[in-house]
Amino acid sequence: MPSLNWIGKEKIVNHDKDVPFRLLKKHKALSLGTSENLIIEGDNLEALKALMPYYVGKVKCIYIDPPYNTGNEGWVYNDNVNSPKIKQWIGKVVGSEGEDLTRHDKWLCMMYPRLKLLRDLLSDDGVIFVSIDDNEHCHLKMIMDEIFGESNFIGTFTVNTTPNARDYGHIGKMHDFCIFYAKNITQTQTNLLEDKEKIFKYSDKIGGFNIHPLYNSNVAFTNENRPNLYYPFYLNKNKPIKGFGENFFEISLIKEKGFIEIFPPKSVKDNIQFVWRWGKPKSLTELNKEIVGYCTGDNEYRIVQKMRTSEKLIRSILSEKEYTSRRGTAILEEIFGIKTFSFPKPVELIKAFLKVATNDDSIVLDSFAGSGTTGHAVLELNKEDKGNRKFILVEIEKDIAQKITSERVRRVSKNLNGSFEYCTLGNKLFGAKGAIDEEVSFTDLANYIYFTETQTNLEKKQISGNFVGEHNKNDFYLLFKEKGKNTLTKSFLKNITKNDHKKVIYADFCTIPDDILEAYNITFKQIPYEVKVY
Numbered sequence: 001m002p003s004l005n006w007i008g009k010e011k012i013v014n015h016d017k018d019v020p021f022r023l024l025k026k027h028k029a030l031s032l033g034t035s036e037n038l039i040i041e042g043d044n045l046e047a048l049k050a051l052m053p054y055y056v057g058k059v060k061c062i063y064i065d066p067p068y069n070t071g072n073e074g075w076v077y078n079d080n081v082n083s084p085k086i087k088q089w090i091g092k093v094v095g096s097e098g099e100d101l102t103r104h105d106k107w108l109c110m111m112y113p114r115l116k117l118l119r120d121l122l123s124d125d126g127v128i129f130v131s132i133d134d135n136e137h138c139h140l141k142m143i144m145d146e147i148f149g150e151s152n153f154i155g156t157f158t159v160n161t162t163p164n165a166r167d168y169g170h171i172g173k174m175h176d177f178c179i180f181y182a183k184n185i186t187q188t189q190t191n192l193l194e195d196k197e198k199i200f201k202y203s204d205k206i207g208g209f210n211i212h213p214l215y216n217s218n219v220a221f222t223n224e225n226r227p228n229l230y231y232p233f234y235l236n237k238n239k240p241i242k243g244f245g246e247n248f249f250e251i252s253l254i255k256e257k258g259f260i261e262i263f264p265p266k267s268v269k270d271n272i273q274f275v276w277r278w279g280k281p282k283s284l285t286e287l288n289k290e291i292v293g294y295c296t297g298d299n300e301y302r303i304v305q306k307m308r309t310s311e312k313l314i315r316s317i318l319s320e321k322e323y324t325s326r327r328g329t330a331i332l333e334e335i336f337g338i339k340t341f342s343f344p345k346p347v348e349l350i351k352a353f354l355k356v357a358t359n360d361d362s363i364v365l366d367s368f369a370g371s372g373t374t375g376h377a378v379l380e381l382n383k384e385d386k387g388n389r390k391f392i393l394v395e396i397e398k399d400i401a402q403k404i405t406s407e408r409v410r411r412v413s414k415n416l417n418g419s420f421e422y423c424t425l426g427n428k429l430f431g432a433k434g435a436i437d438e439e440v441s442f443t444d445l446a447n448y449i450y451f452t453e454t455q456t457n458l459e460k461k462q463i464s465g466n467f468v469g470e471h472n473k474n475d476f477y478l479l480f481k482e483k484g485k486n487t488l489t490k491s492f493l494k495n496i497t498k499n500d501h502k503k504v505i506y507a508d509f510c511t512i513p514d515d516i517l518e519a520y521n522i523t524f525k526q527i528p529y530e531v532k533v534y
């Protein structure tokens with residue numbers, strides 16, 4: 001796979017690992033109730049790292065709309081990487097070389113570590129959408145291939161943002177892009193969108209429907225990796241279902257005399273065995289109701305699902321009026337009464353992405369939040385489908401975060417029953433000499449230790465006394481009451497659950513002899529020296 005090189009790349013490729021962990025500080029007065037929705041004011045690099053111990057592998061959908069790097073300084077936010085905060089950050093990380101980098105080098109240096117952290121936060125079945133335009137589209141695609149893997153690229157949307165076209169010299173530009181990747185394409189399931197123009201071809205007692213094959217045409221799912229989705233149906237060619245002409249037939253999951261066997265077909269291109277979209281139990285409940293046999297014009301027999309809702313795959317060209325920039329601006333002006341932010345995305349666009357990529361309890365993250373469109377879209381969609389999605393928004397500029405992002409979410413929450421907690425980035429977990437910060441609580445450190453040990457998140461309910469949690473037959477304990485005075489002594493052994501698990505105990509000191517530690521299957525780890533850095 002070709003890869004992209006730029007000045008500063010080698011300094012940045014693993015920079016995500018060096019970003020310090022900070023505590024998230026909640027601010028009641030800036031929040032709206034108590035909530036799992038978060039609005040974080042701060043640089044997303046540190047904010048994403050701060051989220052890691054709580055959200056690694058948990059975020060189902062990321063939408064970001066990073067600066068397009070147009071070089072346009074006149075906007076409310078700096079749309080290039082010459083923003084003072086980012087400039088300072090690049091100077092620190094890339095060193096004196098940072099001064100000489102071109103606009104594209106800087107943008108790539110800014111994006112790369114952030115995309116790496118975003119990838120880590122995604123769940124295995126998660127996806128990411130990134131809006132972009134011609135300025136950085138090609139560069140973005142190259143680094144996304146590098147970070148997410150070429151095979152996880154799902155596609156690029158072309159969004160008709162400006163139907164009347166904007167004069168760019170030689171060309172009247174009407175669009176921007178949104179590129180769409182999975183964390184792991186073999187785990188990704190997406191949803192269809194409502195098709196407002198659909199006409200039904202058939203109808204039954206319940207109403208109109210069209211038909212859709214029951215097999216899954218994604219070659220990533222085969223009889224080998226999804227054996228439960230590979231089984232035969234049986235069809236009686238002599239039993240057409242009455243009232244539908246000769247094309248629809250009764251089916252069964254039990255072999256009966258005179259019935260023919262129907263398996264999912266193979267892919268025409270590679271002869272890969274497809275599987276059904278449904279397992280046997282679901283097929284059984286819907287048999288001859290929502291799934292039936294169907295004879296194609298070529299005398300081939302198929303199992304089909306009746307599609308009653310008019311749905312379609314999201315299209316790669318999004319040209320509807322509701323997706324235009326003008327619409328985004330109008331919605332924001334309706335909320336504030338004045339123009340507050342340039343080029344906010346239209347809510348319907350983000351809602352379309354959320355419909356495709358989320359379930360009703362998914363966590364949605366936008367780390368370039370701007371006017372908070374993503375938070376607005378989550379609340380609106382939740383209201384529409386009674387969902388319980390949560391959002392996490394990050395915005396670097398204090399003024400935008402307080403006066404626009406959170407203010408917008410606050411205002412729309414009145415009708416959408418929303419809430420959020422407003423956070424800033426607090427102290428670093430560890431000081432310059434590696435000491436744990438005074439403000440770090442037992443729960444903070446427990447979460448951090450569990451995360452660095454397991455690369456997964458701690459379920460709050462697992463914590464009990466000094467017991468932090470269990471993972472793959474490893475039990476983790478933390479002694480952390482009075483800092484610097486926590487000693488693992490023999491008397492602590494009575495607190496340990498007797499089982500065959502390995503025990504990892506963090507404390508400042510240990511007075512238990514090695515042979516007893518071994519007998520109890522205990523590994524002692526000294527705070528702070530043996531607290532791993534992620």
Ligand SMILES: C[S@@+](CC[C@H](N)C(=O)[O-])C[C@H]1O[C@@H](n2cnc3c(N)ncnc32)[C@H](O)[C@@H]1O
Pocket residue numbers: 042043044045065066067068077078341343344345346367368369370371372373374394395396397400
């Ligand atoms: C293109 S705007 C996003 C607009 C947003 N999609 C909307 O609909 O309003 C990009 C936003 O990202 C913010 N931003 C830029 N760099 C950032 C960083 N490192 N961390 C967090 N936010 C950042 C900018 O201040 C700006 O508000």
